[in-house]
Amino acid sequence: METLNLLLCDDDETCSAALAHELSRLGKENGILVRIHRYANGMQLLHSYPEKADLVFLDVEMPVMDGIDVGKELRKIDSRVTIIYTTSHAQYAIRGYEVDAFRYLLKPIAYSVLEREILPKMRLLSNDLETRICIRTADGPHFLTRSDINYVETAPNHHIRIHAAGCDLLTGGTLSEFELILSDSRFFKCHASYLVNLDSILSIGKTDLKTADQTMIPISKHRRKDLMETLAKRTEEVF
Numbered sequence: 001m002e003t004l005n006l007l008l009c010d011d012d013e014t015c016s017a018a019l020a021h022e023l024s025r026l027g028k029e030n031g032i033l034v035r036i037h038r039y040a041n042g043m044q045l046l047h048s049y050p051e052k053a054d055l056v057f058l059d060v061e062m063p064v065m066d067g068i069d070v071g072k073e074l075r076k077i078d079s080r081v082t083i084i085y086t087t088s089h090a091q092y093a094i095r096g097y098e099v100d101a102f103r104y105l106l107k108p109i110a111y112s113v114l115e116r117e118i119l120p121k122m123r124l125l126s127n128d129l130e131t132r133i134c135i136r137t138a139d140g141p142h143f144l145t146r147s148d149i150n151y152v153e154t155a156p157n158h159h160i161r162i163h164a165a166g167c168d169l170l171t172g173g174t175l176s177e178f179e180l181i182l183s184d185s186r187f188f189k190c191h192a193s194y195l196v197n198l199d200s201i202l203s204i205g206k207t208d209l210k211t212a213d214q215t216m217i218p219i220s221k222h223r224r225k226d227l228m229e230t231l232a233k234r235t236e237e238v239f
């Protein structure tokens with residue numbers, strides 16, 4: 001199980017220390033490894049942003065740069081991290097939607113609130129991406145992690161073919177159904193018949209892309225722009 005990196009940004013030392021204590025307790029009591037990083041202001045967070053972050057707790061009201069502005073800047077360098085706003089004033093909640101915030105928590109934040117609102121997300125982040133999924137084929141069940149999968153394509157008779165590290169698997173279902181099962185932003189539907197792992201892409205042409213196993217996969221004209229934008233947001237993470 002990987003350690004979750006939790007980032008706390010709050011100019012109020014007392015509030016920051018209290019939240020850090022409760023999150024540490026939450027991890028220990030639920031068997032989740034956490035590493036907590038604390039920042040006194042938004043500029044400090046942005047300048048010292050770690051290579052891997054899982055949850056960011058942002059105070060809304062901070063001097064120089066408020067939490068909403070910090071969140072906007074944060075989205076430019078990390079489009080996937082989960083942002084959670086904390087504040088003493090409920091009227092600011094609606095602004096959290098500007099940066100696709102996961103939750104908006106009112107101070108003081110009780111442990112029971114963290115259990116109810118944050119713990120499920122922590123469990124998902126710590127377990128889900130590396131939990132093996134079972135692929136049922138005519139030869140029996142096969143077990144893969146999501147990172148094993150390079151791409152998936154449609155096959156005749158309501159089937160899909162999964163191209164993974166060291167194997168190709170034919171299983172029943174549709175591409176859309178399997179996309180929901182994966183529920184992972186690493187996978188992009190570049191064509192009506194193809195779902196590709198972004199981490200497996202080596203190069204992109206005008207009408208197709210090349211994967212790590214040298215397969216050429218078509219890109220729908222109307223999806224190419226979204227694909228390029230998605231990859232651009234992941235550049236710091238992938239390359």
